[in-house]
Amino acid sequence: MASILMVIEAKIATTYLLEQIMGACRLHGVDYEVKFLNELEIGDITPNTIPMFVRCGDPLVLSWAQLLVDANRSYIYYIDDNFWRIRGESPLAVYYRHPLVRKSLQFAVSHAETVIVNSPELATFVSRFNTRVAILPAFFDFSLIEGVAQSASEEIRIGFAGSPSRVDDLDLIAPLIEPVLERFPKALFEFAGVLPRGIAAGARVRFFPHTGDYATYIRFQASRNWAIGLAPLLDHEANRGKTDNKYREYGACHIAGVYSNIPPYRNVVRNNETGILIENTTESWLKAISVLIESPEMRKKIENMAFKYIKNQYDLPVVSCEWASLFERLDSTRPKDIKPLASGGLGWRKILRKLERYAIYVFISYKEGGVYLVVRRAAKKLMVIA
Numbered sequence: 001m002a003s004i005l006m007v008i009e010a011k012i013a014t015t016y017l018l019e020q021i022m023g024a025c026r027l028h029g030v031d032y033e034v035k036f037l038n039e040l041e042i043g044d045i046t047p048n049t050i051p052m053f054v055r056c057g058d059p060l061v062l063s064w065a066q067l068l069v070d071a072n073r074s075y076i077y078y079i080d081d082n083f084w085r086i087r088g089e090s091p092l093a094v095y096y097r098h099p100l101v102r103k104s105l106q107f108a109v110s111h112a113e114t115v116i117v118n119s120p121e122l123a124t125f126v127s128r129f130n131t132r133v134a135i136l137p138a139f140f141d142f143s144l145i146e147g148v149a150q151s152a153s154e155e156i157r158i159g160f161a162g163s164p165s166r167v168d169d170l171d172l173i174a175p176l177i178e179p180v181l182e183r184f185p186k187a188l189f190e191f192a193g194v195l196p197r198g199i200a201a202g203a204r205v206r207f208f209p210h211t212g213d214y215a216t217y218i219r220f221q222a223s224r225n226w227a228i229g230l231a232p233l234l235d236h237e238a239n240r241g242k243t244d245n246k247y248r249e250y251g252a253c254h255i256a257g258v259y260s261n262i263p264p265y266r267n268v269v270r271n272n273e274t275g276i277l278i279e280n281t282t283e284s285w286l287k288a289i290s291v292l293i294e295s296p297e298m299r300k301k302i303e304n305m306a307f308k309y310i311k312n313q314y315d316l317p318v319v320s321c322e323w324a325s326l327f328e329r330l331d332s333t334r335p336k337d338i339k340p341l342a343s344g345g346l347g348w349r350k351i352l353r354k355l356e357r358y359a360i361y362v363f364i365s366y367k368e369g370g371v372y373l374v375v376r377r378a379a380k381k382l383m384v385i386a
Contacts, residue, residue, distance in 0.1 A: 006052050025327065037060050072335050082241035109129050139316050142316070145219060149223065172280055227292070254304070
């Protein structure tokens, strides 16, 4: 039986989703556990265990990757974003741009036995560091939305949900909000987690706070009864390497989606059948939304076809077979001449990496809010410790 140890930095949507696919893989003879990177110990990695680092860029991952390489132990690295090409000055972008994080990320990716990605574009980019790349299909857990009641309304709700880091992509949406509201009295926009720049919440522009819990987030989305789901992506390298999350979510929730005509959506959406693909111009976005508002029949056709496609192609039981096959293959080809993990010096290395991590957090806080924010966050941390 393959035994996978998922090593994560924090509980986020990606780690929640991976736990769902790993749970489904148990039916195929693959076992797994989850451990936080900062709590990982030598004893957690037995000779039969294959660690899988998930999006880890913390300097601690450098120590563990070096330790595993020295002992001739196999490990997996999972990545679903192009952290080398994230744009802007968001905390996430600043974090992955930091030299210590970049060094840790690059070493861990370069020395992995296999790097798992979900998109061909990201696979192409990552292959410059490591040619052992596996493209595995993404998935959707339909159990999350079982029994979710949709709010009944005559409103034509146009929705988007995402983290504050998506604000740049919403620049594509902001100019068409007022024209849509003026032309269609029953239409309104709902944004969860982030509002477009220059747009204020009001009677026909609703805002809902961001939630970090994926299950809550997806149930909220399913309950809002959106007629149209928006999936804007600016055309740059980081976005082209993303997974088709919005397509899977909208399809599963019976929402007719409008998607920027770039990868990842160009790779999967069948235009005017399972969604609408458009160029990133205000005119194209306005036309697509107007067509869907004016044609309930077209909305119904798209949402039904998208649901069937997502159910057939992305359902956990379907996708888990391919994931399990990879884990079983990696388990059967593990090196036989492995060495014990050398604990000597690990303690000092962990202390060093912890200091490096604090340096990164101070750097990010300073970039966000100067000395004031650094002091405020340090004081808050000291109060927790006390």
